[in-house]
Amino acid sequence: MVNGNKVSPVDEEIPRESSDDKDQEDAAAQVEPKPWKKKALLELRSKLEDAILGNTLLNDHPSTECEVSPETENLEDISLWGIPLLPSKGHEGTDVILLKFLKAQDYKVSETFEMLRKTLIWRKEFKTEGILEENFDFEFDHVLYTNSTDKEGHPLCYNICGAFDNELYEKTFGTEKNCEEFLRLSVQFMEKGIQKLDFKDGGVDSMVQITDMRISQGLAMKELHGNYKKVVSLFQENYPDIIFKSIFINVPFWCYAYHKMFSRFITKRAKAKFIFVRRSRVSKTLLKFIAPENIPIQYGGLKRENDDEFAPEDGASELVVKSGAIESIEIPVEEPGVTVIWDLMFVGRDMSYREEFIPDDECSYTVLIKKEKKVGGSVRNSFYINEPGRVLLTVDNGSYKKKKVYYRFKAKPTVPIYLLTNS
Template sequence: MTAEVMAQEETQTAEVVAVAVAVAEPQKEENVEPKESSVDESKPKVVEKSSSYKEESNFLSDLKEFEKKALSDLKSKLEEAILGNTLFEKEEPKKEASEENEGEEKEVEKKGVCLWGVPLLPSEGSEGVDVVLLKFLRAREFKVNDAFEMLKKTLRWRKESKIDSVVDEDFGSDLASAAYMSGVDHEGHPVSYNIFGAFESEELYQKAFGTEEKRSEFLRWRCQLMEKGIQKLNLKPGGVSSLLQINDLKNSPGPSKKELRIATKQTVAMLQDNYPELVAKNIFINVPFWYYALNALLSPFLTQRTKSKFVVARPNKVTETLTKYIPIEEIPVNYGGFKRENDSEFSSQDGAVSELILKAGSTATIEIPALEVGNSLCWDLTVLGWEVSYKEEFVPTDEGSYTIIVQKGKKMGSQEGPVRNTFRNNEPGKVVLTIENNSNKKKRVLYRYKTNKSSF
C-alpha cells in the first residue's frame, strides 16, 4: 500500500469518526475484574441487564459542590436573560410593531423559551431544566460563561433555522438506509444507527450531496434524526437523557468525495455546537484494520472524556460487542441479533432470551417441549463467534416413532447469522437443538422460543 493511499484512507476515517465525535461527550466505562463463578454455566439462564455504563446523575443531591454552584449560577444568568429579553439580543426589534405589541411579544418570549420540549425559565420549576443545563455545563467543563454562550447560540440557531418544526418536514425515503433509530440498549437508551456504506451508492450520494442545496437538505434531515431521537428521551432527573450511537464503517465511500467532506464538516459543526451530551456511547463496528493506526495518531488530541466513550469492533466481533450494550432481541438481524422488521413470529411481549455457556470441547442441547399435537414451534438461536456444529431434531415421546431431522447437522462458520426455524408437530414430543463445540474456547449461546397453539 502506498503512502498516498494510506493518507487518503486516514483522511476518510478521520472525517467519518468526526461525525460521531461531534456529539460524543463521553462517559467512563467501568472496568470490572472477572470473578470465578460457582454457578454451573452450562445450565440455561435468563439474560440479565448489563451495567457496563450509566449516565452521570442529574439529581442535584448527587452533584459535587462546584457543580451545584455552576448550575445555580447558570440558572441565574438564564433567568435574568429571559426576563430581561436579552437572550436573543442580536436580533433587531421590529420597527413597525407598536409598543403594546412589542410588550406582548416579549411576554410570549419569556414564557415560551424551550429547548427539546423543556421550558427554560428556571423560576417556572420545570423538572427538566437542570438536566438540559447540565448538558451544556458538562460540555464546557462547568465553565458557566462558556456554557451560557453555548446555550444562547444554540437557541438562536434553532430559532433562525426553525428547528422546532423540522420533525414534521418530509425528506422522502431515500436516506432511510443511511441512518435510523431502532430499539433500546440495556439501560433504556434509544439506539441510533449510522450506516456510512449507504453512500457507496452513487445515486444516493448525488441525491444527498450533489449540490449545495441538497447538502443543506441533508443537514436538516440529520437534524430531524437527532430531534426524533431526543423525543424518545426522558429529560428529567433519573430519566434516560441520551442516545447510544452505532457507527457502521463497512464500505465507507472514499476520501476523494469532495461533497462528502464538505457535508461532513458542516454536520460536525452543527452537532457539536447544538447537541451537547446527547450521546452516551459511540460504538464503531466493521472497523478496518487501518483505523487502529489512525486512532494512535489522533489519541493525543482527544480528551480522556471523549476517548472513554468510544468502543471499536472489528467485523468478526460485531455481534459480541453489541450484545454487551444492547439486548440480542433489540439488535437487527443483519448485525447478528434477533430483531427483524415486521416480525410476525416474535413480539416484545414474548418470552425473555436465555443463554448458556458452552465449554470448550463440550456439547449442549436445548429442548423445546411440544406436548400438544398441532402446535407450531418457533425459535431463534445464535452462538457468538459460532465455529460449532449445529443440528435440529424432533424427538417423539413415543419410543416407537422415528426422530425427524428438522435441520441436518452442519458446521457453522464464524460469520453465520442467527438461526430462525419453525416446526409443527403431528405427535407429542420435543424439538432438540444440539450445539457441539469442538474448539478450545468456550462459547456463549443465546436463544428464545415460543409455542403457537393450534386453533383446532
C-alpha cells in the same frame, strides 16, 4: 460473522479511550452531586434567570437578525427541546437540560452560559422549530432510522453508510445545496430522536447512535466524510450529552487513521463516547449494550422487521457452552398438533449445530430436522409436531474459548396443510 476463537489483526477492535471513568463519575453525580457541581448549577440558574427576565439572553450577537429587544419578543417562554428554560417556572426538566451543558463545559459557568446562548441563537437561525415537518427530495428512511432501545432504555439510532449506492450518493452530495439539505435532514433526525427522550430526574435523556461503516463497493466517500464532520461538529456544539454512546461497526482500516485526525476537533468527554468495532466483533460488542432480541438480524441478533412470530417483549435465554463442550436446548412438546418455532443467536465462530425431534414413543423414529454444520450469527427454524416428544437443539463448541448462545422458542396450534387442501 461474529467474533471467533482466533482473531486476526483485521478483526481486532480498534483501541479507544475508555469511558468507564466518565460513566462512573456521571452515575455518582446523579446519586449525590458534589457541592461544587451544585454550586455551578445554582450559578447558571441565576445567570440564566437574569438574562431571560432582562431579555438579554440572545443579544450581543453579530447577526442583527437574531438580536431580540423587549418590544419584539418575550423570552420568559423560551424553551429547548420542549423544556422551559426559565428556572423560576420550576419545570423538572430545566435542571436536566442545564446539567447537560454544564457537563460539556466541565461545569464552568461562564462557558456553559455562552454555549447555551449560542445554541439558542443557532436554533433561531437554523429554524429548527419547524424542521420536524419539513420534507426532503430524497428518502432516507433506510439510511437514518430509529429502532428499539438498549438495555437501559436509550433509543437506538442507526446510520447506515452501506445504504448509499452511486445514484443516492450523487443525489445527496452532488451539489452544495444538496449537502445543506443533508445537514438539515441530519438535524431533523436528531430532533426526532429527542422526541423519544424523557428530560426528568431518572428519565432516559440520551440516545445510542450506531453507525454502520460498511460501504458499497467502489463508492468514494470523500463528500460523506466531510459532511459527516460538519454534522458531528454541529451536534457537539448544540446537542451536548444527548448521545450516550456512539458505536461505529464494520469499521475498515482507514477509519482508525481518520478518527485520529478527526479527534482533534472533538472534546475529551465526547471522544470517550466513541466505540469502534471490527466486523468480527459486532455482535459481541452490541450485546454489551443491547439485548439479543433488540439486535437486528443483519448484525447477528434476533430482531427481524415485521416479525409475525416473536414480539419485542419475547426475551431470550442465555446458554454458555464451555471450551470443547456439547450443550443442548430441549423443547418438550406434550400435545401434538402444534408448530414449534425457535430463534438462536450464536456469539462466536467454531460452533457446530444440529436440530432433531425425538418422539416419546420408543417405536417412532428420531427425525433429523437439520444436519450438523458450522454456524454463526442467528438461526430461525420451525417444526410441526404430530406426536408427543421433544425438539433437541445441540451446540458443539470446538474452540478453546467458551461461547454464548441466546435462544427463545414458542409453540402455536397449527392445522396441517394436507387437511386444509382436502377440506
